[in-house]
Amino acid sequence: MTSASNWASPPTRPPLIETLVSGVDRYNPSNVSILEDYLYHQIRSEEYDCLANLAILKLYQFNPDLYNPDVVINILIKALTSAPFPDFNLCVSLLDDRPAPPANQDEPDPLPALLPTLTALHNLLQQCRFPAFWALYRSDEVEGLRDNYTVECVGFEGAVRQVAVRAVKAAFTSIGSERLGTYLDLSGADLSAYVEKLGWTTNESGVVSIPPNPDNQIESTVVQENIQLPQLTKVITHAAQTSLPIVPAVN
Amino acid sequence: MAQHRKALWEADLDEDLQDVDLNLAIGSYGQNGLYEDGASLRGQLGDTLVELPEGAAQPRIDEATLLAVQQQMAQQAAFAQIPDVVKRFIAHFHQAVLENNLAEITVAYESGWNRLTEKFYAKTEWPEAEVIAPLVNDDPIFLILYRELYYRHVYSRLSPDIDDRFHSYENSCELFNYLLNSDGPVPLELPEQWLWDIIDEFIYQFQSFCVWRSKVKSKTEEELGMLADANQVWSSYSVLNVLYSLIQKSKINEHLVALQEGKSAEEIAEIVGEYGTRPLYKLLGYFSLIGLLRVHSLLGDFTLALKVMENVELNQKSPFTRVTACHVTTYYYVGFCYIMLRRYPDAIRAFVSILNFILRMRQYHTRSYQYDQINKTADRMYALFAICNALSPTRVDDNISNIVKERYGEQFAKMSRGEEGIPAFEELFLYACPKFISANPPPYDDPEVLSTYINDPPVEPAQRHLSLFLSEVRAQAPVPTLRSFLKLYTSLDANKLAGFLDADEEEMVQQLMVMKQASRSVSRVENEKGLLDGQMISTSDLDFVINENMVHIAESTVGRRYAGWFIRNTEHAQRVLDTLRVAPLPVPQRPAPQPVEAAKEGATAAPRQGGQKVAWGSVKAA
Incomplete structure (x- = not known):
């Protein structure tokens, strides 16, 4: 992601959603279902549109009656894998603390229980602690999140791997395949296939080379000032205008 | 697409104009029970909240006659208390507003009001609008403006009670109703600064209300009752409605886009229409954009806050307002x-x-x-x-x-x-x-x-x-320590670095990846359109890369800049020389004025020399 415009308006965003996201209709509670449908479309088709999802949270913020915890959790799952960008926190920021729900609800709100887990997962990704992320994600503690939510989110694990790939690509020119495997939670043939798909190459001693990119090419530079003529025009003009010899007329 | 959106919105506008007050721009989605709430709210506040176009701001007195008489007597007594100089000021102020005399309004607004506040109302309210009404022929518009100042004074100097908070909301509604729901643009003109203050204060009072409202424990029974009944007062929707309505009426976004496209004044006038051509609406529209930036920030929606500023160019060279x-x-x-x-x-x-x-x-x-x-x-x-x-x-x-x-x-x-x-x-x-x-x-x-x-x-x-x-x-907490170590090397074994940091190698490699991320950021480097746009840049002078187990480090240094300093000082020297040249030559025949002349020269030259020394000093230090 080198340009933020893809983030602010992804090319996959349909015109109707663009109208909602950029216009005043985003405040109309009756549009919430359109945006929610769009979220589920993102979940199914590996697309991501942060601003549209924030628009849902905005409607929930202003209209607590609309609040749907499943939608919020799915939004947070999508935002999780955009690390190191701050999408996850931008979403959490809109979750106002809401008053305690009526006690006689049939189903308890799953969000309060899951939010700490999601936050922990997010922190691990932010800190590039990928092996720890996978350990937590595969643990029994997170079973509920896996079975009820991330399983529905097509390509979720792939998206997490992309987070790791972005971090590795920027910091390494070559990396031991074992280490890479722990970041991607892959080993053996799966890892080889994944590395090959990325276009990276593995040598016989198991070291993966990462092709040059703007972030893993380093260079010591000395930036020297380069003075342009236009900077000096004012000084020179002034000097030219006033440099006629002024010999006081001596009477 | 954009046209489609506009058409939809205009349809909304026509409908809403019939009855509801401030729901112009974004509809009346406040609460589900809007109508009951609205009705009870109106009951609470009197009927002034809505029917401004016809009814104007009639004081909300519809009680028994006896009560009215008593109130009148109280008002007369209060009126008698007002110092003459204040009465004259109000009458004069009213006259200036009637004549749309911007210079006089500015004087009254910026100095008269503040001077009299210091003198008579530093610790008490200004007289209520009903009391001074006779001075201004019950001019409803002036009374709204007067209340705007009255409540602002209460908020800034005194501590507003629940009535002040409700009534200042009510008065804001009346003001915006008058501006937005009259037949066509209103013929009012106000100084730029006042228009800014109106929007600024509106949001301040909203924010202040929200903070006050969130403190449940300190509320009296009466306050609890009033708050339970009036959940539309200062609601987020109502505040956003005002701002969006002003933005749409003034067509300020279209205006800003047209300016960027280099359209001529006539073309712009055509685009922005009868409202947007008037300074009052144009500026209120612009200030409302800034207001939205602020409200969205207060509510924690930082992305939307920047998005609403899409068309505003951050640049003080060609400011839209001063x-x-x-x-x-x-x-x-x-x-x-x-x-x-x-x-x-x-x-x-x-x-x-x-x-x-x-x-x-x-x-x-x-x-x-x-x-x-x-x-x-x-x-x-x-x-x-x-x-x-x-x-x-x-x-x-x-x-x-x-x-x-x-x-x-x-x-x-x-x-x-x-x-x-x-x-x-x-x-x-x-x-x-x-x-x-x-x-x-x-x-x-x-x-x-x-x-x-x-x-x-x-x-x-x-x-x-x-x-x-x-x-x-x-x-990114580990970054500063890592940075201080990397600065000392051009290449270093990862294991050795881990040893220095007293950390496990794997942990340290992960921290290096964090450091890499922290040295990259999205930024607007080429003046991209819109504040959300930007591209990835490197923000650090220290960069590194890991080759399996070796960390290679590269540092960029920026040479000292001289040009600016030399140009400034050359210009300065030229000015000094010019001054010397135009100074009259000393006249030897008359010795008396000479010392005076010399002293003058000395006086003007001295601080300049001083300035120069300071400049030298700072460069050496830097």
């Missing part, structure tokens, strides 16, 4: 939003730009009543600047970083040390962040839920945003 407070507010919130979007270079640029502007403007503003406010905001921006610079160390403007060192040197040193600096981040963030609010009131309408709410109150908004911000800070 109101200093407006610039300061704009940059403060834009900079803050960039921090929350983890775009520290953009935040730094915003702060440097406005802080330099404030330094330059200082000489013109020392006497302004807003100077204090601007100074306070500037100080908070220095604190935010320190935060950004600790998180993304970059060579920046020396002027500003020297002031930061003076004011926040201690905190800055702590923040540059990673984990142990967290309390310093916390301190500066809480001091400098906007006064965050919750979008929704505590459940005043349900006593049972309210009591659980009191026992288990939610986290305060500022604390919530603080903890999110600190999670970003914590993620």
